[in-house]
Amino acid sequence: MSKKSGCQRLLKPDLSARYDYARALAEAGDIDLAAQNFDYILKSKPEVWQITVTQKYVTMLIKAERFNQAKLVIKKIRRQDPSASQFMETEYKIITERLHSST
Secondary structure: OOOOOHHHHHOOHHHHHHHHHHHHHHHHOOHHHHHHHHHHHHHHOOOOOOHHHHHHHHHHHHHOOOHHHHHHHHHHHHHHOHHHOOOOHHHHHHHHHHHHHOO
8 A cells, every 4th residue: 555645645536646647747847737737626625725735836836937826826825814824935035036036
């Protein structure tokens, strides 16, 4: 029996496969398709704060220099849950700095 990550245990089998697929796509550099899959996963359980999925998604977007998109993902999580006001604060600061330096 294989061990599954905490994220995979919380996701339905089809969502777990999508999560693995999204991560593989991100590694392969297919950012658009990976983003579609990450979005699908996050929208599939809007009542659940999917921290690991969101972190992987934002990290992928930052590496791909899609700072506006990464900022929107973080802001959406922060709006959904008042206790998440500092969620990914370090990454958020980096994104904000990059966006300001590119203008």
